[in-house]
Amino acid sequence: MTSGQRRRVPDVATALILQHSGLQAISVELADLTAIPEGAALPTRAENTLYRGTAGAFAYILTGGQKRAFPNATTLRDAGHYATALLPISDKT
Numbered sequence: 001m002t003s004g005q006r007r008r009v010p011d012v013a014t015a016l017i018l019q020h021s022g023l024q025a026i027s028v029e030l031a032d033l034t035a036i037p038e039g040a041a042l043p044t045r046a047e048n049t050l051y052r053g054t055a056g057a058f059a060y061i062l063t064g065g066q067k068r069a070f071p072n073a074t075t076l077r078d079a080g081h082y083a084t085a086l087l088p089i090s091d092k093t
Contacts, residue, residue: 005039013046017065043089050076052086059086 001007009015019025043051051060057069059076070076073083 001036002039004037006033006036007039008041010041010044011046014042014044017045018042020065043087050081050085050087051089054089059083060089 009018043049045062045065047063049062051062053059053069058072059070059081060067061070061079061081062068070079070081076083
């Protein structure tokens with residue numbers, strides 16, 4: 001949950017990374033769960049996902065559950081990635 005809203009886990013890769021990060025899943029009755037407003041889905045943590053950078057970097061890639069920054073478009077391209085593949089992400093996620 002974030003700010004009183006439940007957030008959907010988008011895929012198995014994200015669920016596994018969250019599980020291994022030490023976050024605990026809590027069992028909730030369906031009626032209680034549906035009473036909680038639904039917010040935006042969590043961003044995927046799938047391997048090699050590229051996200052548009054925000055303040056400090058041009059882009060980020062997720063590999064091995066870790067976020068690695070690319071300072072500019074040239075570095076991203078030289079690493080074999082394309083700016084057209086960048087997904088938007090909020091600073092709050």
